[in-house]
Every structure is written in C-alpha cells, then in structure tokens.
Amino acid sequence: MQLRIYFNPAELTFIEPPEEDIYIVIDVMRATTTMTVMFEQGARQVLAAQTLEQALEAGRKVPGRILCGERHTQTPPGFDCGNSPAQFATMDLNNRELVLTTSNGTRALFACPEKSTRLAGCFYNGTAVTAKAIELAHEHQSNIAILCAAEYGYFALEDAACAGYLAQEILRQEPDIQIHDSTHGAITLYESYPPTILHEKAQSSLDLIATGQQKDLEYCLVRNKSVCVPMVTGIENATGLLQLVHPASQLIEI
Numbered sequence: 228m229q230l231r232i233y234f235n236p237a238e239l240t241f242i243e244p245p246e247e248d249i250y251i252v253i254d255v256m257r258a259t260t261t262m263t264v265m266f267e268q269g270a271r272q273v274l275a276a277q278t279l280e281q282a283l284e285a286g287r288k289v290p291g292r293i294l295c296g297e298r299h300t301q302t303p304p305g306f307d308c309g310n311s312p313a314q315f316a317t318m319d320l321n322n323r324e325l326v327l328t329t330s331n332g333t334r335a336l337f338a339c340p341e342k343s344t345r346l347a348g349c350f351y352n353g354t355a356v357t358a359k360a361i362e363l364a365h366e367h368q369s370n371i372a373i374l375c376a377a378e379y380g381y382f383a384l385e386d387a388a389c390a391g392y393l394a395q396e397i398l399r400q401e402p403d404i405q406i407h408d409s410t411h412g413a414i415t416l417y418e419s420y421p422p423t424i425l426h427e428k429a430q431s432s433l434d435l436i437a438t439g440q441q442k443d444l445e446y447c448l449v450r451n452k453s454v455c456v457p458m459v460t461g462i463e464n465a466t467g468l469l470q471l472v473h474p475a476s477q478l479i480e481i
C-alpha cells in the first residue's frame with residue numbers, strides 16, 4: 228500500500244490520478260470540517276455543488292433541503308446558511324439533506340477521478356478518516372491519496388499541515404505503508420505548524436478572525452473530536468451534485 232499527498236488539486240491535472248485510489252480530501256477551513264459537523268448533527272445526506280447556480284437549482288428541486296455555502300467566507304444571497312461549523316453545531320439536522328457549495332473544498336471533491344472513493348478529512352475527524360481510508364484501501368487492494376483543497380489555487384498552510392497529521396496517523400496505524408517525498412514534506416510542516424501555531428499564522432485563520440468567525444476555529448483546529456467520516460457515494464442524476472453520506476457502519480471508537 229502506498230501513500231501520496233497532493234498539496235493542490237492542480238497537481239492532479241499533470242498526472243493520470245488512479246481511479247482506484249482512496250482519496251482523502253482536506254479543506255480544514257472550513258468545508259470538510261463543516262461536512263463532518265453536519266453529519267455529527269444528524270444529517271442524512273450532504274450534496275456538494277461546484278457553483279452557486281447548481282446549488283440553488285438543487286435546493287429548489289427538493290423541498291426541505293437546507294441550502295448552505297459561502298463565497299469569500301460570506302453566505303451568498305438566497306442561501307439559508309453559510310459554511311460555519313460552529314453554526315451547524317448548534318442546529319438539529321436530524322435526517323435533513325443539505326446542499327453545500329464553497330470556494331475551495333467542494334470543488335476539490337470534484338477534482339478527484341470521477342468514480343473514485345472520496346472521504347472528507349480534517350483535524351476534527353483525523354483518526355476516524357484515516358482508519359476508514361486504510362480499511363477501504365485493504366478492501367480494494369488500493370493506495371491512499373491525500374488531496375489538499377488549497378486556497379483559490381494557491382498553497383494553503385493549514386491543509387498541508389493537516390495532511391502531515393493524517394499521514395502520521397496513517398503511519399501509526401499502517402507502519403508498512405510506502406511513503407513518497409510529499410509525505411515527508413507534509414509531516415515536517417505539521418511538526419512546525421501544529422494547530423496552535425496555525426491559529427496565528429494560517430491566512431485562512433486570520434481571515435476568519437478578521438471577519439468575526441473565530442468560533443469556527445474551535446472546530447477546524449481541534450484534533451479527533453469526531454468519528455464521522457463523510458464519504459462520496461455517487462452523483463445525483465438530476466443535478467450532477469456529489470452525494471455524501473456518513474454510513475452508520477463507519478462509526479468506530481477512537
């Protein structure tokens with residue numbers, strides 16, 4: 228079994244990313260942390276959209292769907308909620324369907340090969356998402372890839388550091404996994420920029436603080452508080468949106 232890390236979705240355009248790999252997609256601030264919290268609060272399904280228009284259309288199609296997302300950290304007009312894990316943590320989402328579109332995270336899910344297995348990873352579900360990726364990689368006899376969503380095409384420190392943290396977790400659980408140069412780099416970044424330092428240094432963190440959304444950092448920069456592992460299970464035919472669920476079978480002890 229091998230582990231590779233991509234620091235930017237653009238890297239996938241220079242290679243032929245294997246469809247059979249298990250992809251852990253990371254957008255620490257905030258999309259993949261937000262998805263994890265949505266399932267913690269009982270969501271039945273999260274539908275990931277690339278554009279505002281797709282999200283609005285998917286929201287209109289089925290009454291009762293909660294339309295969520297952001298552009299430049301703010302809730303778009305006509306949407307019910309933004310992209311704040313702290314906000315979703317206060318909501319009862321039992322059996323609800325949510326449509327989510329964000330600037331980087333939901334798009335990164337679409338950057339993976341079309342039929343690949345995709346998990347949403349973050350600090351918040353670190354142990355759970357890596358355990359699930361290893362389980363699936365054994366089941367499918369495949370490799371694991373970690374994809375950082377990055378920030379509008381640019382390197383994002385918190386995603387790269389989180390990739391290093393997840394890589395450490397994978398190595399702890401699967402010591403014989405073969406690692407690539409990218410893994411050494413990510414682990415070194417995590418050791419230099421743990422969550423306490425990311426809080427002060429990562430630009431996304433500073434942006435959330437500057438816009439009064441610092442409460443989200445209590446979710447984005449905390450390790451292993453959740454056993455929820457959002458997983459892409461397919462595409463909704465009517466809308467083309469990616470369907471994510473958190474199957475009960477994924478519930479594990481951490």
Ligand SMILES: O=C(O)[C@H](CS(=O)(=O)O)OP(=O)(O)O
Nearest residue numbers: 257258299300329330331332
């Ligand atoms: O909502 C977020 O935190 C970001 C928006 S921005 O990049 O900070 O403008 O979106 P995400 O897709 O979750 O990175």
